[in-house]
Structure formats: C-alpha cells, structure tokens
Amino acid sequence: MTKTIFEKIADREIPSNIVYEDEVCIAFTDAFPLSKGHTLVIPRKPVPDIYDLDDETGAHIMKVVSKVANAIKDAFGPAGLNVVQNNGEYASQTVFHLHFHLIPRYEDEYDGFSYNWKQNPDERTDEQKKEIEEAIKNRLDV
Template identity: 45%
Template sequence: MTEAAYDTDNIFAKILRGEIPSHRVYEDEAVIAFMDVMPQGPGHTLVVPKVPSRNLLDADPSIFGPLFTVVQRIAQAVKKAFSADGVTVMQFNEPASGQTVYHLHVHVIPRFNGVPLKPHTGEMEKSEVLAENAGKIRAALTTN
C-alpha cells in the first residue's frame, strides 16, 4: 500500500503559513508549539515541526532531534504551568491510529491524578481560555 502524499492545505500547514490563527507558546527555526483548539485537558499543547511530513512514518529523521527537544521543554513547562501530577505525550500515525491531521505533530497534555482525558469530540475551547493557558505556558518556559 502506497502512503498518501502530504497535503499542503492541512490545517497545521495553514497555521505554519499564518493563514489560520493559533495560540502559540513557542517557536524557533524548526518547530512551533500551540494550543490544541479541542483540548483533552487544560494546557493541551501541540508541537509541530515546520518541515512538511504526514507523520513519523515519512518524516526526515533529521527533524526528530529538534522536535523532541521542544516536546521535552513543552512537557516540562505544561507540568509546571498547571501544577500537574504528570504529562501525557502522544503521537499518531495514519487513520488506524487515530491521526486526523496529516502533518506530523505531538500532543503534550498535563495530567492530574484521578482525572481522565476528555474525548477529542470536536468541541472547540473558548479563545480566551486558550489565550490564558498559552500565557501560563509561555511564562513557565521563561522560568525553566
């Protein structure tokens, strides 16, 4: 089975080009991190490489170092910003895994003892809540 081609009109590509707004918490030459608009918990952040690839399976391995360096920084920051008990890091590849946006991305979600993740239902969080949460993470990044 041949993998599908990268779609340059996926939502993360549009965010990278500035065509769709996002609540960014971090950006460097290789990676951006921004709030998930349908969070599974407070502080749910997405870390996205700027180089196009559908997912981990077709990505150039040279992007993994910069990507996961930022994933670690974001994980540390969300844990601190939300006084979380732990952090879930997830990454999906192809439809059978649950991937719905076909640009490589990593979910970073602060976790709290006894509190389950909310389903990824398609219900969007209020922009002001995302902005407030993004501010908390940016503040935690500057003090790490």
C-alpha cells in the first residue's frame, strides 16, 4: 500500500517544517499556506478520516490542536483562527490521512479562504426534527 504524503512526513521521508511532535501526532506548517502560521496536525498512524479515529487518539490530537493554536496566537496575534477538518472527497478531502488545518486569520489581509455557508431556517416539522435527533442518539455508543 502506498504511503500518503503525511505518512512520509511523519516518517521523515520528505522534509517539512515540524513545529510539534510526540509519539501520537505531529504538527507542521502547510507547504501551501493560506496565511502566516497555517499549520497541520495529524496522527502519526494512518487514519483515513474522522470515521476511523479511535477515542484515545482523537482526544490526544484535540489537546495538540489546542496547544498549537495557542502557540500560533502567541507568535503572530491573529484576529481569529479557523480549524478545518474535511472527511471524504465530497467534503474536499484531498489527502486521505486525517488532518486538521489551523488557519490563522488576520484583519485586512486577504488569504483566499472562505466558507460558502448559507444558513437556512430549518423548515422540518417538530416530528421530523425528533426523528433526526433519535436516529443520531440511537447510534451513539455511550
């Protein structure tokens, strides 16, 4: 099986600008950054997407995402920061190794990043909303 570019980075087979690493994950600046400080956080082991992420690795990665986000904030003082994580080709995932983009946002600086997010009122009936709620709840393993 062919390694993804992120596996190659984690294995030091290709160069990258690593800002953090431990036994579970690694963080490095994006090779094609949208803004100063744009960083990726990935698990070391190959995990294709969030659907295959185990609880322990997920909890650890979120701690690292927060730690790296705060380091970016302290280093560059952005006005905001987006955390973006895509799953599946239809959701714009291009590297099939779980990764979180930390994209600092600066006032008066166009970075080319935007969401095309249109909030529409939910016109479902209360019964339909309840069915959706129950469908999700019934599949949670809690």
